[in-house]
Amino acid sequence: MPEITLPPGQKPDTRRVMRLFRPYRRTIAAVLVLIAVGAAAGVVSPFLVREIVDVALPEQRLDLLAWCVGGLIAVTVVSSALGVIQAMLSTRVGQAVMHDLRVAVYGHLQRMGLGFFTRTRTGEIQSRIFSDIGSMQAVVTNVMTQIVSSAAGIVMALVAMVALDWRLTLFSLISLPFAVWMNRRVGRRRREIVKARQEKAADLSAGIQESLSVSGILLGTTMGRTRALTETFATDSRGLADLEIRSEMAGRWHMAVFTTLMAIFPALTYLLGGYLLFTADEPGTLGGVGGTGVTIGTLVAFISLQTGLFPQVNGLLRVATQVNSSLALFTRVFEYLDAPITIDDAPGARALDPAQVRGEIRFEQVDFTYPGADEPTLHGIDLVVPAGKHTALVGATGSGKTSTGYLMARLYDPTGGRITLDGHDLREITMESLAACLGVVTQETYLLHATIAENLRFARPDATDEDLIAACRIAQIHDHIAALPEGYATVVGERGYRFSGGEKQRLALARTILRDPPVLLLDEATSALDVATERAMSGALDAVARGRTTVSIAHRLSTVRHADQIVVLDHGRIVERGTYDELIAAGGAFARLAAQDAREAQEPSNLKGI
Structure with missing residues (x-):
């Protein structure tokens, strides 16, 4: 800086x-x-x-x-x-x-x-x-x-x-x-x-x-x-x-x-x-x-x-x-x-009650350029994320998937257009209530240098031990924690380095599940899981996502096969949208990404999931 x-x-x-x-x-x-x-x-x-x-x-x-x-x-x-x-x-x-x-x-x-x-x-x-x-x-x-x-x-x-x-x-x-x-x-x-x-x-x-x-x-x-x-x-x-x-x-x-x-x-x-x-x-x-x-x-x-x-x-x-x-x-x-605060509550911002939020998210002609960047990252994004449905964002590296997620969580504000949650502009919602409505699990998992229980309760300080166990069962991590000598009192180490990448991501998933938000944003949230664990989690995640809005940003296309809507991004623009079968049949950008994904999965040298 x-x-x-x-x-x-x-x-x-x-x-x-x-x-x-x-x-x-x-x-x-x-x-x-x-x-x-x-x-x-x-x-x-x-x-x-x-x-x-x-x-x-x-x-x-x-x-x-x-x-x-x-x-x-x-x-x-x-x-x-x-x-x-x-x-x-x-x-x-x-x-x-x-x-x-x-x-x-x-x-x-x-x-x-x-x-x-x-x-x-x-x-x-x-x-x-x-x-x-x-x-x-x-x-x-x-x-x-x-x-x-x-x-x-x-x-x-x-x-x-x-x-x-x-x-x-x-x-x-x-x-x-x-x-x-x-x-x-x-x-x-x-x-x-x-x-x-x-x-x-x-x-x-x-x-x-x-x-x-x-x-x-x-x-x-x-x-x-x-x-x-x-x-x-x-x-x-x-x-x-x-x-x-x-x-x-x-x-x-x-x-x-x-x-x-x-x-x-x-x-x-x-x-x-x-x-x-x-x-x-x-x-x-x-x-x-x-x-x-x-x-x-x-x-x-x-x-x-x-x-x-x-x-x-x-x-x-x-x-x-x-x-x-x-x-x-x-x-x-x-x-x-x-130093100026660029993301803050607007005067008169309203606090939403998470229990009353349906979870419909709309992008209306959204443009976005990172501060200090010369070229825009997103161009004219028009997108409706239906309430209670699963929408997947896919695309090659640098296509704008993660940036779209950042805007949903209001980590940045769009430079053009607007984003709404149940018809309310995100800029008119208090930051605290927006965070309560939208649970985010990112690819970069961060854990505090504290016990597993303290890391989980960071999301919900009043959670009981039973709440922690239920969330960890859904995230397929409870059995591993129970097998540790100190169980939920185990200190995770600096940035969670005592655990593997997949274990950290499952702990992060459990932490978000514990908050029970009406909207889930999963940014490559299962990228560090092996195929077997990912398949075991998919049913549990489907159960958690049922009745709530889920947006998943995925690199591995097998994880979005059952999404209600798949949106394909390329160089900051939406180039395709539809179901998995519809996009495969269309033979366009998504079909090419799926073919490449299948080739990588078959290569013996592929190190995913290790």
């Missing part, structure tokens, strides 16, 4: 990020109050130190000294307690926001439609949900409160510093413009690197998911590509490691220079404070400006505030840089949230 990018010049929307916190504004307000109280408590200590140095010690006032020392201890205890409560509340908010974001992305992707997933690697999706959102977790949980805490601490410290001596305060702020400029420059560099790093991580995740799945291991081993895959992984991993290093080192020299300046300034402040102290009574000097001097206690208290201020400024700049770079992560997640 092509990478979704922001329009040129568009920056990540920080207001949208802040809206994520809106449901938790009361808790955030409480955190802000705690931060403000903690910051105010933090600037009390330097004033207590000034009283100790300027009054209590010179005048040998033990009572004042005791009160000041008690105050210092109380401030430390209160600040620590407030910090713990603040951390607890901010962590809860951060985790709640991450939960909301994960659920929003997952829910949105669930509605994206089949077309999105045919163009997107699974590893890329997993990377955005886990890696990107996981990387944002530290930012959302800790950084936001760190910004507010540092900002509040800086403001309180500056107010206290001005109250102590405005001249020393101005001197302390000389480096601030340089720090702001440096932070913005570093932030831009880190944001670019982080975006590249996450894209590389997504590629690596996709490669792992593809190559270390059961199918990937089989492919790599049988093709002798194990070493090549390892070398490719090593190259990609090395590229990711390089980006991680660049991300960590971006702006480190700038920050080192700033940190050095922050360490030098207290020493220079002592020099300036000494000058102000020495010249306090000399008119025309800086020490005499305003008629106020600097006491030793004031200088010690100021240095204490300054020593605490600079790490807060440095930390705020670091956090701001981290937030700036993390906006790339938010952008990647928002790209998925903003």
Whole structure:
């Protein structure tokens, strides 16, 4: 899938990020109050130190000294307690926001439609949900409160510093413009690197998911590509490691220079404070400006505030840089949230009651072109699938059979014409009720890495054990399950690889039968069954299909001999329709397909059913 990018010049929307916190504004307000109280408590200590140095010690006032020392201890205890409560509340908010974001992305992707997933690697999706959102977790949980805490601490410290001596305060702020400029420059560099790093991580995740799945291991081993895959992984991993290093080192020299300046300034402040102290009574000097001097206690208290201020400024700049770079992560997640949903419930869509559905399906001049394709797949399809009857779709590979089934299940919408169920346009039926009315068994059988019973109950969670057994008997799979040591509690393995293709298809059939839909769509549903099992199932399937609409997409023409209607597709058009005998007698496209099917069945090398 092509990478979704922001329009040129568009920056990540920080207001949208802040809206994520809106449901938790009361808790955030409480955190802000705690931060403000903690910051105010933090600037009390330097004033207590000034009283100790300027009054209590010179005048040998033990009572004042005791009160000041008690105050210092109380401030430390209160600040620590407030910090713990603040951390607890901010962590809860951060985790709640991450939960909301994960659920929003997952829910949105669930509605994206089949077309999105045919163009997107699974590893890329997993990377955005886990890696990107996981990387944002530290930012959302800790950084936001760190910004507010540092900002509040800086403001309180500056107010206290001005109250102590405005001249020393101005001197302390000389480096601030340089720090702001440096932070913005570093932030831009880190944001670019982080975006590249996450894209590389997504590629690596996709490669792992593809190559270390059961199918990937089989492919790599049988093709002798194990070493090549390892070398490719090593190259990609090395590229990711390089980006991680660049991300960590971006702006480190700038920050080192700033940190050095922050360490030098207290020493220079002592020099300036000494000058102000020495010249306090000399008119025309800086020490005499305003008629106020600097006491030793004031200088010690100021240095204490300054020593605490600079790490807060440095930390705020670091956090701001981290937030700036993390906006790339938010952008990647928002790209998925903003991806348009192509298949969705229309406004006012109605929910059909499966018990009331007869099952007549009509195609009225239906055209269909896959998104991004140049040529249409279906052209002017006019078709009536009678209620309660068996209609078979046949044709050569690429004729449009499966695409027709996709449209019936509304995995895609037609680009022209319409499809109706009992006279209702599929686009005007809710997706949930359509899924309840139409049971689909596809050629690509997918089973969850869970027990057989859990896989079956995925279709109907309230099904009893007796319901499971009845469905499996119809699908001719119960005896095999009963013979397993753990029976229906047997874990099927990843994608059902503990079972053969035929066994998986019979489990999928049982899962669909369990739902008891009024319409059955079988897309090559018996393609992996051997001839004997297929014949054994045919009677059971006929019994299940009796009274309901059945559409079967078949490659093996022997499976559609008794269909009420056979529709022959060729290059996306209907070229013939009729019963099996009628089409054979006509000697057209179906007769040729049947002759070819008979020849393949007689070839000794034919591997079908093995």
